[in-house]
Amino acid sequence: MKSKGTVRKVLAMVRMLQPGFLALLIVTKMIAAAQPFVNIVFGSVILDLLVERAPYRQIMEAVLWMAGISAVLVLARWGLEMFVDVKKRVLEHRVNLMMCEKSFEIDYEILDSKDTMDIRQKAYEGVNSSGSIVSFCETLAGALEQLCGIVYSLILLVPLFLPGGAPARGGLTGLLDRWYGAFFLLAAMALSMWANTRVNRRMARLQQEGFEVNVQNNRRVNYFRHLTTEYSQGKYIRLYRMQNMILGEIRKNINAMEKVSQNIAARSRRLRWLTAASALGLQFASYLYVGLKAIYGFISLGSVLRYVSAYQNLSQNVGSIFDMFVQMDVRSRYLAYFYDYLSIPNQRYDGTIPIEKRDDNEYEIEFKDVSFHYPNCSHMVLSHVNEKIRLGSRMAVVGKNGAGKSTFIKLLCRLYEPTEGEILLNGVNIQYYDYHEYARLFSVVFQDFKLFSFSIAENVAASRQYDKGRVLECIEKAGFMNRLQEMPEGIYTNIYQLEENGAEISGGEAQKLAIARALYKDAPWVILDEPTSALDPVAEFEVYSHFDELVRDKTAIYISHRMSSCRFCDMIYVFDEGRIVQKGNHETLLLEEGGLYNRLWNAQAQYYQTD
Amino acid sequence: MATLGSQNGAPRIMREAVDFLIKVFGLLIYGTAVLTLDWRILLATVVLLAVDVLLRFHAIHYSDAHWEEHSEACRKMNYLERSGFNIPDGKDIRIYQMKGWFRERYEELIRQDASFWKRDCLRWYYPTVADEISGFVRNVLLYGILAAKVLAGEIDVAGFTLYLGVASGLVRWIFPLALSFSGLQEASHRYNDYRDFMRVRDVFIHDEEEGQGEPQRDKGPLEIAFKDVSFAYEEGGPDVLSHLNFTIKAGEKVALVGNNGAGKTTLVKLLCGLYPVTGGEILINGKRLQDMNVDDYQEQIGVLFQDTSPLAFSIAMNVSGCPDELTDRGRVRESLRQAGLWEKVRELPDKEDTYLTQILDDGGIQLSGGEQQKLLLARAIYKGGGMLVMDEPTAAMDPLAESQIYENYNALAGGKTTLFISHRLASTRFCDRIFLLENGKIAEEGTHRELMALGGKYREIFDIQSYYYKERGEREDEK
Incomplete structure (x- = not known):
């Protein structure tokens, strides 16, 4: 999955799902990039003023400007971040919605295969760990921030490399004055960058390795977690003392995952010392160069602060930009799973x-x-x-x-x-x-039909909008009316536990609702797979006797173990x-x-x- | 919920706590350095910290108070997503074209979540604003004091830079400290959920020491007595069972029939010690259930409930309920045979070690509804004990398999006390006695003949059910 193609795809998707997000993100990052430079610039001005013994008032004026601009920038930045945050969240939800809808659209046959389950699991996890669209955008914006930082830094650094006012000297000190003395700094920077990039690459690769292995394990963990909240299984688990068996399996799983994590942690530990060393080396080089220049009078004292800070910012930014590229590469690979899932053909x-x-x-x-x-x-x-x-x-x-x-x-x-x-x-x-x-x-009532934790009316109509009269009619025909009358909110009652006061309905009652749903759809073919298996004899008889009426001019296919229905x-x-x-x-x-x-x-x- | 994800709860507390300690240490060092310079700077910094912390507390408080509300939208979105991933649900979703419905609901939830989030974020912006205002003041103060000292000759330019660095350093330690602290608070709030959960008290006696009398390890059939038992699911709610009185003698086979909602399944749950009675008492072999060690009691009963899905483990583990090492294979096979599932299992390459569903094992298989019921029956058989309770055990079986169960009923029961609940009155033929449950009470009781002769509710239901099974001629007569 090449980065270029992914970038374009992601940007297009983001623009579609959450317009305005990208623009906001860019502006925020540009402001963020500018933040540190306020202090750098004004700091060195103030230092110079102090050295010159300028009047107190002048110094304080500079201080006020610095503090003021800084405050304004920070307020602006965090204000914008707030909006970015909200948009980020909405974007994430919309992406999840996309994945959800996709799973509704895929051919059932393909959904019911283990391969699809795996792709879907990888996509889901990828999106929720490093491969989310949002973090991809943030990485891009981060790269932009670094770029701005580089530009600002360079602007500040240019005077450093120009020959100073002091008389030309020979030897090493003379070298300092030449513009090509800059190569020393560049070399230091390049070295540090190289070290960092290597480390980052390796870390990213490790991370992804762990991800692949854990997808399977996470699928299992999710199942176990699901078990703890399913109260229908709870009865069996308690009565048959299955706790130990299940806990045993969970422990096995956790141990496996722990091994993987430990392995990865050990390997990444070894890489970290390199990063630390390179950071130290860089600091040393920058202070050495700039300090020497100051000692020999090529630059002012105040500007030492400015140049050192600018240089450090520059190297940081350049290093980060390379890091961003590595990150983008990694994220593209996670995102690949996501796109794989979306591109399953319907x-x-x-x-x-x-x-x-x-x-x-x-x-x-x-x-x-x-x-x-x-x-x-x-x-x-x-x-x-x-x-x-x-x-x-x-x-x-x-x-x-x-x-x-x-x-x-x-x-x-x-x-x-x-x-x-x-x-x-x-x-x-x-x-x-x-x-x-x-x-x-087709109007079908499957043996393992499913009703959803929303209102009765919505369940019968299988939609958010419904014809109230028709809903009631179908409920009546399916024999659910008596139960409905016990519910104070009538057809607006939510069933099951997703809502606070969701009504619990029994297996037989659910079957009646499923029949009502089939009736509401009013399709020419009505298929009932064991529709009365949970109904008591009286209710079953009612369904049989009204059967003719229920399926008047339609084709009815009736699967049942109750041979009486054949009559x-x-x-x-x-x-x-x-x-x-x-x-x-x-x-x-x-x-x-x-x-x-x-x-x-x-x-x-x-x-x-x-x- | 408290330990969900590594972003919150216990793992977060561990990380933040270490962080916190480091920051306290750094603070001490820098704080001392700044103090030696000028006490006013330290004061300003501390005041700044106080304001910041206060505002953050406010933000946390707000988050906490609205936690339930705010997480509701996400919880529901998760529910929708899970439905999308659940394969059996997918059938209904496609046939009834529910995609549009789900999408509308989801969009609503997104809007809801966004508005909550906005309000939350705003609360967190306040500390930032306060920070900037006081930061402004503090910076001006800091620079002012230091510049004055330089101009007055108390410190030199190098010193200026040093103290500047130290004072900024202090800020670098102080704010993360406040953040750390509020982070710890938040994490501990989530952790409280965990603690509360772990502290939930059991209703029944589980501990060996607390149970009175001997643990019920008699291997013989149990005698059950319900004395004036009442039960309601909610306090003050309607009684599902009302002053129920009956006795089942040891080794007796009883059928429990009644309409939906009459209370049959509830009765079973009480009998199994899953719920406590709200009135009256249940006696097992003469001893009160609430005084017994419920774990020991439950060892004695084999139960089969209506909702049938098996666990995603191997067939053997589903039947035995034990880890592999403790499973008695011979007994597993015998139970499968008695339940009528062995022929199918024998054909599988891994036999009883085959996994069900593909969640834990790629080679897992799916069982049909009837096969699942047989599996659950095998589980109850494997367990043994003094009592067997079956709630609609043949609902998904075909007529031939069903009649096999009835024919072998005696062998299945094997002298245990059995309770058979079913809509299918054919089953009552094989029982010694029949209880008809209506509105939480036993309305009729007796053998099949007695109840038919009585001509009451039982007879009515039996006639309704047998209507279509009678020959045309007979039906005409009855009309």
């Missing part, structure tokens, strides 16, 4: 065909010889599935655990792509459709080991003696026969 959104809205609702989906296995596992979950599904029917999908029912649904929703074969909508491969449009066709479906698909082995309605399937359906049905129905 293949789903390559499709462009819009779905034709059909008033006659004649949608037909066809699975053509579809086979599928999950990315991490070679076992074929679906195997040569061939089926046409027309809108307007009620379908049940049944089978044993792991037979491929949920997978079938996920492929239908295009969360995963088939490994072999294709899925067609009205004769066109679904990959050609615009995914936003395609997703609009009111027109078509039942029986899955076994990734294939559709039987299909038909309840009566016909029941007649197939020894068939899987028959066995599944009886396994459950036997307990409900009246003796």
Whole structure:
């Protein structure tokens, strides 16, 4: 990741996310660079005045100017820093938002892979440690500050190298007077810079090494930290005395991380003495040169202070600028992870065909010889599935655990792509459709559905804005109304614990809300994966009896272990080991003696026969 | 929260404390030097320090007072980010196109956070302003005094430079000192959170010494009695359980049924010693639960709850709950077999050492909902003990697997006292007695036949559930 390209990219992104930040930063740094020079310049003036025994009033005037200008600069600088700080924070948040949105956009299939998890983890950590956009900008601005400092210093130093007023002398002292005496100083500066750059490079490399190793470890630490706050796991951890086991794993992790840190610390310790030595050497050189010049009368006493300070500032600035370049290089490398993550392609959104809205609702989906296995596992979950599904029917999908029912649904929703074969909508491969449009066709209640810690109304509508009447209607249909009436704030009640007084809802109640959400979306295909597993018999019966009403003219696909739900479906698909082995309605399937359906049905129905 | 990150809390205290000591030392040296010059300079510097410290305290105080409020926005943003990274959530997010919703919420939070931050920053600007004003005064004073001394001949120009350096040096030590001090304060405030957390008292007795009576190490089945038990989650809140009375004899198999919200899961949590009762008492083998060592008691019970996710460790560790070295492998395999999961586990290359999810091990696998439930069942079986409690253990299992559990129920229970909670009334066939819980009380009690004959709530629920399972003919009759 070459620095030049990164710089441009970052600047463009910053300008987009937080306009004004860069300009503010630059101005602040320029003022900051000027700060030390006020004292340098005025300090030497005052010193000279003192040597000349100037009147007290004149000296105090100079002092007042110095103190005054200094104060103004500092106030201005820190005032601006305040604004910079706020903008910095907003910028950071916006970058995080970008990453968050990206994870919503990536194809689900790609999200669900370990590689993506790793890239995302690296990006997240990179951004939060050395690779943040903000620190990148600060480094750039820092370089600018150093540059200003260099310019100011040089301006001050020029008179130092010009021949002084004293008569020319020979020998070494004469050399001092020549302008090329400056080379002595330059040499000292170059040496110190070289030492510093070497050290910085090595430190940066060490740091990054540690980062790579720790990404994995941090992922684990995050998981453990998450465990301590999840109270559903807390029950098990206490009841099964799993504390020792978990603590053991945590300790292992920490020990590993400690080893890494210690190793890095040891290696960087050895580098530090070099930096200290070079700083001392530089000071010595500068005082020697300037001091000698003063002794031999080439420059005034007061100006000694000025030149020494200016020279030291200059070397510091030049050294820092080189350091900045090293830093930028390092930061670019961290940022690379971030850009890697952002540039994961969204293949789903390559499709462009819009779905034709059909008033006659004649949608037909066809699975053509579809086979599928999950990315991490070679076992074929679906195997040569061939089926046409027309809108307007009620379908049940049944089978044993792991037979491929949920997978079938996920492929239908295009969360995963088939490994072999294709899925067609009205004769066109679904990959050609615009995914936003395609997703609009489906209202799904997954087995592991998720509601979010916001208001009930927002959860039902899956958006910040909603139609209140419609929300209430859907809640009523899903059977949640009784529970809602117990809540003083009604649909504005926040659920779960993110807010102070978030309402806790049980698994069954959550399921009803998920159903309400599916209803609100009003999509032509309604898919319910175990929608009544947490509901009690009465609530379950209500859902069944209103089912017709709920899915009036839509296609409903109903996955359930509750075989009773098959009774009111027109078509039942029986899955076994990734294939559709039987299909038909309840009566016909029941007649197939020894068939899987028959066995599944009886396994459950036997307990409900009246003796 | 107190130790989160190395920027605050305990690690910060360690760093700042060392820093602080160094600065105090430097201060002493420079301070003495300045004092020998002119006491007024030292005074001015000290006054300056005092003003600065006061203003910084004000800033810290403000930060503290608004800490909760200010961190709220960040906490919520973290929540949103975590949802983005959580893979199962991603399904709903895509199908329902929730991106826009999240973005709006996030933007709102950014605005909120920015306005808090602005207010915070302003508080920190005040010390800077005060510093500059008093710095101005101090500098003028310093230069004035020193210049006068030079002109008066008391010190020479070299001395001027020296004292100037010393006085500036003093400033260099004093301000960081104030900063250090306020930093320490801030860090210790965060550290207090940590201390408070560590000091949280246990509700139950855990210590060996404090428990009365013998630890319950009997290996036999337990007898449970609830005497007039009431419970509310919040003080003054509604009673979830109300004057509950029942006894489960040792070795008895009891089914607990009832509608959502009737209090079934709460009853289980009380039984497991996870929450204390607010009224009445629970007796285990005749001894009061609140007087027992709860750790020993919990050794005796195997429990299976409704919310199913396993831990990201290996299958064996999930089942045994122990570190690898202490796990009894034979017993793990037997438990998996009894739960119906062994066939699947046997096929895996690492068998029971396979990790679940890929968080801790790249080669980890995902289990389906039904498989996870079997895993939890295996965990309860492995544990053994005198009582087995199962809360909806078959909710995610297919009919065949479910019926297997029922058929093997006796073997599973193995003479232990068992409590089976389920919506699926089929399960009640295998139990000795059934309790129907309604509104926090036991409304009906008896065997399946007795309750059907009673013709009450139980019968009603049973009929509703069996409705679709009956043949067409039978249903017509009932209509």
